[in-house]
Amino acid sequence: MKNRIFAFNDAVSFERELAQFSNWSKENGSPTVFFQIHSEEQNPEKLKPIWNILERVFPNAPWFGGSTSGNIVDCEKASEISISAIIIERPTTKFQIYQYDFSKKSISDIAHEIAEETLRTPWVKAIEIYHCIPPFSTTLLCEGLDALAPDIQIFGGIVCSPDITSPNSCIFSSVGGYSKTGLLVVFYGGKDFHVESRKISGWKPIGRNFHVTRSQGNVLYELSGIPAYEVYNKYLNIQNDKNFIYNALEFPMLYEHNGISIVRSAGASNPDGSLTMSSDIDEGSIVRLSYGEPQLIIEKIKAESENAEHFAPEVLHIFSCAARKAFWSQHDPTFELASFKGIASNTGFFSHGEFLREKGHLNQHNITLVIASMREGPITKREHAKSEIISTKRTTRLPLAARMATFIRETSFELEQINSRLRIMNEHLQDVATTDSLTGLENRLAFDSLLSTISQENTQKNLWTMFLMDVNGLKYANDTFGHQAGDELIKAAANAIKKAYGASGNCFRIGGDEFAVITHAPLDLHFHLYSALQNNIKEYNKKALYHLSIAVGKSRLHNDSGTRKSISDWKMEADLNMYRDKVRYHKPVKNSDNQSLRDLVSCLISIVEAKDPFTADHSERVKAFSELIARSLGLSESSISLITHAAQLHDIGKMGISDYILEKPEKLTDEEFEIIKQHPVIGAKILLQSNYTQELVQIVLHHHERYDGRGYPEGLKGESIPIGARIVAIADSIDAMTSKRIYRDAMSLNYCRNEIEKNLGIMYDPAIGKVTLEHWNEIVDTLMNMRTGRPKVI
Structure with missing residues (x-):
């Protein structure tokens, strides 16, 4: 891929140069060529000679272009009309030009057609956009193109005129002619075509955050409850006059959208105090004023130029916001591009706004530099002129310093007001800080x-x-x-x-x-x-x-x-x-009603175990193991009685669990296991109605907690789990592991002992577990005695 640049000064000389290029092209096998035109001139009568000559000398070569606020060739300011011949060297590289008219189709329909066209054009890798200054927001176009495949890159600019405050602009092409209300897109692609696009801003936020409290589309009405224009007037002393746009360009807004920091400038200040922006700004979002930091800009450009150099481009397309010319007013308008000079042949223009797709979203930027690097084939090392070192010396202009002073003064005054309100609020808080809000008592x-x-x-x-x-x-x-x-x-x-x-x-x-x-x-x-x-x-x-x-x-x-x-x-x-x-x-109240309730609970336990022959006598064995462990720990008789009683009742909550889940032979689903995990809570609620002590209810509620805090129902950890629940947890595990279940055979006692030892401090209290292991033979004897007639499994 190559560029051949022509400056149009007059028709005769241009046609002569173009004819010479045509001869070169024929001598070199007639590679595919198309032409890109950047023009500060918008009069179609003055542009027609260029189009006619192109079609006469290269009758089959497409051409396209648009109006600009200045042209760029090889990182320097170019003539008023610049024509670039883009030479495609590989037969697999393809391009296609499309032109649309806003006056004939809605922007949403146009975006949809572009998206549909990419589906019919599977080779496309990049889309270049030339967009006339619209009377509407570009947001619909950006959102419409988000539907494209995520690997398709999009870049481009809004065409304009040398007067950046003018709404006039135009596009033109061999496929659609001349239009003041249109959109050009160019598809690039093919297996040997490679592209990489990037942006450089360099603007830094200043002052406070402003919340967008009122906006509609691309009209910004209020920031933090005040008219949007007043932000510029109050903080930066910018008047609502014919110079508003130029002055406001020095302090654009930083706006977070689609995870990207976007620079937004006001296109117009309206009589009602609102600002017309180039794209939508959503209500509820946060914006901050910003200013250009020369050193930061140069550092970013230098870093991006090094990244571009690694890509080894053959052609660069540059879209630089016209407002950046004003920022570097004491230098040539292409001053900041020096780092890219010599990396590859390049063309571009100064635009009204810039497009770049990042993170799968197309965004329209202002006061931003967008550069697309393109090449055909793999990376090859090429000798090129060394890029220039940019000097960042810049004398600050008085208006900027004066506005910064105003900003600082107004911000300081606001901070004083805020501090005053905070003092009043603190006095009020001192009155309420010592009062409990629920009860009105002191806290x-x-x-x-x-x-x-x-x-x-x-x-x-x-x-x-x-x-x-x-x-x-x-x-x-x-x-x-x-x-x-x-x-x-x-x-x-x-x-x-x-x-x-x-x-x-x-x-x-x-x-x-x-x-x-x-x-x-x-x-x-x-x-x-x-x-x-x-x-x-x-x-x-x-x-x-x-x-x-x-x-x-x-x-x-x-x-x-x-x-x-x-x-x-x-x-x-x-x-x-x-x-x-x-x-x-x-202490429970002793009366006949309570005893009847408890008898009913015992009956319920029998019903639970009768439904499943594999869990028969499970509660009795857990009770026996719990008593043995509690005695081995040296607990009092009253504590042992409490724990063994709780052990007998620990699974009462399974009355509230579906038989289908309790008797399911296959592995439980996550949803079914969540249901199973409710049985300790259900059991606690049953026992609460029977006047059992709170200590006993706590043991039942927490017998499935783990020492490491990963149990249920509350995820209690360590010694915050009642000691009775920690004892029952081990006893329950011993019987569960050594009992046959519908979904598995019984595990050996040795396996059970190893599992308990392995999980000390994880599932089980290490101190209680150690005592259990020290009395393991007694556990085994108890188990064998309760399973009379069953062979001893070692």
């Missing part, structure tokens, strides 16, 4: 603050007393009836506590279901305060849907001998007394 912050004050008192005569309180069964009320029920209990507890203790001390909510009272009340008043609390609870429960019970623990700061406790010991003593009271609450 943990206020509690800790009072303790800090008390800790600094030196007097030995104070009568400080602390009451720590806990709502009994809140977690299970949440699990059974939902968190709304739990919130109602918390509010009821707060009201009861405040009515009883509020006049005599400070009342706090210090945790989810934890309350505290700190009072100076005399000792002889404490009984009356506690009695008042119990009466308040009793009155509430007469009409309540959810039963309220509160455990209370008391501690005096000074003991009977007058010795002052530390704050931590004071809290600890109250906490221990509260838990003693909670144990009293957990």
Whole structure:
């Protein structure tokens, strides 16, 4: 692929040069040629001679082009009309030109036709766009071409005129003629054709983020609630006059879209304070003003030129926004392109806007440099002139400095206003920060603050007393009836506590279901305060849907001998007394109704195991193993009784699981396993209705938790799992592994022992597991005794 450049000065000389090129072409085997025309001239009468000469000398060669704000040849400013002959050297390389008219078809239809054409043209690898300045947003075109295959590259520019504020522009081609309302696309491809496109911006954000609070299509109405134009006027002192576009170009907006940072400039400032942009800006998005950093731009261009050089292009097509000429006003308009000079023959033009496809999305940019590198065949090393080193010395112009000063001043003033509002808000927050929003009591912050004050008192005569309180069964009320029920209990507890203790001390909510009272009340008043609390609870429960019970623990700061406790010991003593009271609450009520319920539960267990012969007597064996392990750990008789009872009930929740799932011989699906994982929760809910202690219910609920926190239903970890549940988990695993199941045979005792040892600290509590392994022979004997008549499997 090669370029041959012609500058059109007059028809005679141009035709003579073109004829010489035609002779060269014939001597070199008549390679495929097409012509690209960049023109600052838009008058079709002045352009016709060029088209006529091209068709006379090269009658079969296609040509296309558009109007520009300046032309580029070999990285330098070129003549007003520049013609490039693109020479295709390989027979497999293909190209095709299409032209569309906005006045005859909608832009959505045009985008759809282009997408359809690519499906009929499987060889296409790249699409080059020449787009007239539209009276509408380019967003519909960009979104319409997103449907193209992801590996098709798209690049190009919006054609314009030397006056970048003018709406006039044109395109022209051998396939569609001259148009002021059109779109040209060129398809490139073939197996030997290679293309790589890139963009360079260099603009850096300044100041605050602005939220797009009102926009419609490409009309931007409001930024952070103020007219969009006012942002330029307030922060940069840019007036809404004929120079607005030129001045605003120095401070374009950075806009994040499709995961790409896009530079957007205002095409017009409207009387209502809105700005007309070249493409849509979505409401809710964030934009920031930006400015050009010369050093950053040059560094980016240098890096991209090195990347382009590795690609070894034969031809470069350059689309540089006309606004960049204004940025480098103290240099030649092609100043920044010096790094690309000599890499490959190149042509291009200064555009009104630029197109580039990235991450599968076509975006339209402003004030951006887009460069497409093309070649035929594999990478070959070629000697070329060394690219120039760009000097970035640039004297800052006074208007820029003045506007930056305005920006900084206005931003500083806004920050002062924000700080003032923050001070007011902080004063308000100090009032509410120590109040619990659900109950209206003081919160943990206020509690800790009072303790800090008390800790600094030196007097030995104070009568400080602390009451720590806990709502009994809140977690299970949440699990059974939902968190709304739990919130109602918390509010009821707060009201009861405040009515009883509020006049005599400070009342706090210090945790989810934890309350505290700190009072100076005399000792002889404490009984009356506690009695008042119990009466308040009793009155509430007469009409309540959810039963309220509160455990209370008391501690005096000074003991009977007058010795002052530390704050931590004071809290600890109250906490221990509260838990003693909670144990009293957990004791089940003995009556005939409760016993009947428990008999029913035992019957349900028998029904569960009767449905599956493979799990017969499973609960009894888990109970026996749990008792053996609990005794080996040296637990008290009451604890052993609690754990063995829970072990017998651990699978009661399977009553709520479908027989189809319980008896399924194949591997369970993920959905079916999720259902199985609900049986501990179902079991806990059943037992709650039978007045079993909370400790027992917790063991049933958590017997499938794992020591590493990866169990269910709550993912408890380590010692946060009740000790009874940790014991039952091992006992349950032993019987499960050594029992025959519908989907597998029984595993050997040696295999079972190895699995437990391997999973210490993972599935099982390592301390409990170690004790279990130390008493393994007793486990084996227990198992054999319960399976009388079955052969011993070692």
